Amino acid sequence: MIQFYKKRDFGTFISDSFNFFKLYGKNYFKNYILINGLLLILMVTVFIFGYKELFSQIFGSNLGGDTYYFERYFSENAGMLIGVGVLTFLLFMILAIINYLYPVFYLKRVANGAKNIKADEILGDFKENIGKIAKLCLGMTFIVIPLSLFVIGFSYLLILVLIGIFLIMIVYPTLFNVITFLMYDYFNSGRGFMESLSRSIRSQFSYPNGSEKSPFWKYWGASFVMFIIMSLVSSVFTYIPMIFFYSSVLTNTPDGNFEQNPFTGAFGVAFFVFYGISMLLSFFLSNLLYVNAGLMYYDSRTDLHQKVELEEIDTIGINE
Incomplete structure (x- = not known):
């Protein structure tokens, strides 16, 4: 069993994140799939077929010489494109809410001593907190996201003076930590x-008592390492179709058809299936990031550390 309310260092965040999935992974992902599985399948399906069609039109050449080929395509299929766009947006929003809050x-529940958690219990938590979830979405939309975009945009501007490159490396994990701590x-x-x-902002830079060493770098480092792990694993499925794509371009005899529309036929389907798998894998791997951030949050709750330790001592005394 993992103790949540305790101080951890950089290495312990990483190791305990993996230990969490060793102990609870089977139950965790079973419930995750039960709650989120259908939405994930719908999202990937929309991505594969919707964006395959879109990219086919972008890369397909205009055989008839019509100058307004794209304008005509979008005007003739405006309803479908708007529908796919709205569906994708709604699916992504619902997935984002579940992915973050699950x-x-x-x-x-685990921190409170629960062991065999059921999907119905997690769904009950979502229903019980529906009002707070709505407020969270509003706060994220009108406060957190605009401020985050401003900070990110300012960091990109500083790339012109080189310091922005290092600033971006610091900003992205820190913003992720702030948002996750908030939730x-x-x-x-x-x-x-x-x-x-x-509190989520202040927690990045200091503990509540203010007398201990700043946790900023260990929080930033743990998130940064998890981002790297997630990117490396999910990118495998991203690079595979690109390798096949460029191999086909470089090794096949040009006949005009493939160059006109490389995303038609079996290759096009396979290309986006691999990207769909990469997207699916990213959603699953993101749980490693969120659990790691959760351990950091419990690390920051020093106000509860002593209370939990005393409760554990009392429990030991009762058991004896």
């Missing part, structure tokens, strides 16, 4: 949205 509710704190404490947001 680890929050699961870890909350953990919002649903694990009695604080409101703005109070949890304030």
